[in-house]
Amino acid sequence: MSATGTDAYTDLRDLPPLVERAVRAARRSGFAYSCRPEQGRLLQALAAGAPGPTGLIGETGTGLGVGLAWLVSGARDGVRLVSVERDPERARLAAEVFADHPQVRIVPGEWQAITGHGPFDLLVLDGGGQGKDDTPADPERLLTPGGTLVVDDFTPSDTWPPQHCGAPDTARMHWLGHPALRATELRLAPDLSTVVAVRAPR
16 A cells, blocks of 8 residues: 555556556545555566465455455466455445456455465555554464565665664564565665565475
């Protein structure tokens, strides 16, 4: 979820049709915090790694479904996708976006509701909170062995420890140093980076 996310799609061409549909829904509802295109293309590529036909992809923080649309656009046939949205009206509107995609399920509720649907081959912790910080999600519980975790919406930092608003970015440090993960940070734009991690073998 990015503060300039929905506006970032202005004048873009050659988007997957489902992404265009989700962006239109976000604009109609005045939702500004959609997944940015740079992040979306990464999600599309990572979704292709979930094994078909039994793969499972999870997301917290559906919004109006832009990030989820990128995931669906990259997923192999047979892969199922579950996304949790804490705002009931946004969950309802997002479900309409994916009405023609029976492999997609939108779950209204707090992010912790995702735990009842895993473990996942790919899990995206999206937006502010949503299992990213505060009480973080447990990757050993939520990921299959070798499963991939994506934690987005960080600001690139050239220092260690990484900084956010003039203080150490403890959320980013948590994921980069998590003992159950092998993690790295990818810079997707001058003002946007994301952590991508794989659940390490025991």
